[in-house]
Amino acid sequence: MNWLKGVMPLAVIGSVVVLVSVVRMEPVMAESETAQPTFKELMERKAKANANAGPEVAAGMPDDALGRGTPRSSVQGYLKAAGERNYTRAAEFLDLRNLPTGLSESQGPELARELKIVLDRTLWIDVETLSANPEGESNDNLPVVRERIGGLSIEGKTYDLLMQRVPRGDGVYIWKFSSLTVAEIPMLYQQFGYGPLEHVLPAWLFDVSILGVHLVVWAVAVVISILLIPVARLVTWLLVSLLGAVRADLAQQFTQYFRGPFTLLVWTVLGREAIGLIGPSVAVRALGQARTVQVIALAWFLLRFVDFAAHRIGINLDHQGLSGSRVLLVPVARLIKVLALAGAILLWLDNAGYKVTTLLAGLSISGVAVALASQKTLENIFGALTLFTSRPVKVGDFCRFGDKVGTIEEIGLRATRIRTLDRTVITVANAEFANLHLDNYSERDRFWYHPTLQLRYETTPDQIRYILIEVRKMLYAHPKIVSEPLHVRFKGFGAYSLDIDVFAYIGVTNYTESLEIAEDLNLRIMDVIAAAGSDFAFPSEVQYSLPGKPFDEERAKAVTAAVKDWKSKRELYLPDFPSDKIAALKSTLAYPPEGSPHYAQAKA
Known part of the structure; x- marks a missing residue:
């Protein structure tokens, strides 16, 4: 949370100013x-x-x-x-x-x-x-x-x-x-x-009133306000200089976002203190109790703080590669600003003596009505917030949603747009999309290679052993196959076939490349099965009223001899290959295979 390190010092400064500005500062007067x-x-x-x-x-x-x-x-x-x-x-x-x-x-x-x-x-x-x-x-x-x-x-x-x-x-x-x-x-x-002032200033200044306040008080207030402007600016300059001595970037950010509201807050605080020294009238105290200028300064400060926080969060999202989430910053910042302004208005009304509880009750009823009317809109906004925060998918990802697949083109505040494989665009409301089962193909780090080899029942046990070992050799030797986890097992007896289960991972993330590698593996497996003298079974019922396909006895004898030789040399690597043999076989196959246009380039 690097952005938080920059926000916290300014938040502390703002909190101190706000606390000082709202402290009740009543002048020392006669007790009434x-x-x-x-x-x-x-x-x-x-x-x-x-x-x-x-x-x-x-x-x-x-x-x-x-x-x-x-x-x-x-x-x-x-x-x-x-x-x-x-x-x-x-x-x-x-x-x-x-x-x-x-x-x-x-x-x-x-x-x-x-x-x-x-x-x-x-x-x-x-x-x-x-x-x-x-x-x-x-x-x-x-x-x-x-x-x-x-x-x-x-x-x-x-x-x-x-x-x-x-x-x-x-x-x-x-x-x-x-x-x-x-x-x-x-x-x-x-x-x-008014003491000596009456001997210096004209008498009418003490008689004429505006809003119950004598003109002399207005005149003194104007003079004090003008004199305090450079003082408030000086305080702000000192604070900026202090921040600059600690962190230059913090001083720059404070100047950009908070110089104006901070100066106004300081000016109002000093002004209240100065007016208190001249012993304000009841009307002046009533006007001051509303704290109109202070509330304006406070609201201004809060609005600039929202802008500052949104800017810092946006930078942090860019650094994390979440630039798409910036779309949420604008509406969220606006909502917070509206709430801040509403709070400032309610604070002013409360200070001025108006009953805000009745107003809040009315607003709560209106708020319920608005919330009910905008329920779907709010659901979609919260759905967008879920998509941006939990990030099950992002723009550019290829995914499955429900029974459809496509590429995410846009995640908006109301809906998500997906480009399907037939090049149409589907728009799904965020509230619905966030609740779907999302299968993000773009996030996988490898592809699963998992065919089932269904061999004819005429295949002998030694042929199966040969096939198991040769397929494993091929997978271990292939440079694009991840060595762990990997297994090739005689799974069982099917309705019309002897089933061998192949489990391996292709170590690439590009879908097109994974198809190329799977194609190469399939062809190599076909070569192994053909070399073993076996064949694939067909899901059909065979009646042997006539001789079937001639059985290759010579190859079967050769395979039997090879398996016998493995046994005599203790090289029948079932049920597992030794780790040293796996290491020796690793990446010894030529890929792309011999005869491919890329074979010579890969070999070089």
Whole structure:
């Protein structure tokens, strides 16, 4: 697995970057009792704020032009007025009575502005949870004239943000931010305001918001992002240099495939850290929680990693002589990319606060329907995968499949094309072809030579002995016959013949050449049988009413004398030839045989 050695270091680097990029990096802020809102909730509140053009009207709610009859409607009215930068109107929602020394009613608009900034940067107020009762909540362990909308804990001290029911000038009771909360606004603003930036930058940058984020934060984010670009590139360059010092090819591959996504990931990680240092607002944290850019960078990194892995696997297949298997790389890589993109989208939706379980349930049902509809296609793809991995056959192989034979011309994703002996093309679906009995003739390393010699019953035992020994001599002596395993045996008595079984292997792999050698062996065996004075039997019933073929008594006597001589010299090599005799006989026959056009060339 040489390709794996090149993939693993880059995979380790990618894993580290991914882990760092998904670590939750929340800025150190004041502790709030309300949960951090998600991007989805932020958008929903924005939509609700736009939809609620007028003040909410509840049963028993006093008539008030600003909608301050309930805690909920009063908070909604304040947020709407402050969001429109109408701080004079927003000041109408503050109880400016009984202010401490240093504060006066004339500072109401400024106090309303500062409270809005504090709320934006520290507290997520879910107005739907506030009381819509004109008399407030009765079971919150607070006086009936007060309503708690949240609290901030700073250095162990808790500051409650309270609404209070106070009389209007005409004696009608309405809800405003309590004078106690108003008195704490300067201290809270000093703690959570923008500090010296307000003395340097125009005031409108701190008032105008986009997606709930003040323009000053957008400006700072843009500046930080621009400044971090060369830093991210520098980190990438250092990593490439480090890889180049270890392995130059690894550095080149990293540059080719991962420089862009790695730089973007580093940039997003550094950007989140930098934004955290300026104390982002609730809206900024909600936007950052979705990790949109990080998810894009992560998806980009995964897609390039799939390309890199496919490239390395393709090279490895070429080295192993499996170039045909490359056809699977493209669809498999595309499938992995689709799954990676789907996972990135689901990750973003989950970070943004959307319920992905419902979506996954819907996708699972759709996936089952698609899987059922594409069952045959999937079976053929898996069949192709089986053919490419187990490799029972490959392109160019001559094989038997089922009851047919032919040469493999193409193994595609859906079907396999085979050229038959009559030059037609058969196309078989991969799912069916992979389950067939495949006999691959191209993979054999030798050819089996296995004739049965059926001799006439008139053949004498000495003639059979002669034939057994001479055929073995011939096979041992033939340069194209493998000496082991090899046997020539008197097998038994057939219905009309005496059967001699020949078992040998022709040591060639070319089919045409094997036919040539088998032809030569057959002719030599016929010469041996003729020399023994015997003949082949016919599968027919013979009646001896007339004399049959004349029996060659002279040859029979000569064969008997030869066998007798072998016996006297202890050279009757039955049942086996000695190994030294086999070695002496090896390749002593002329092949091609004498008289062949290639005889003189082979002899030379």
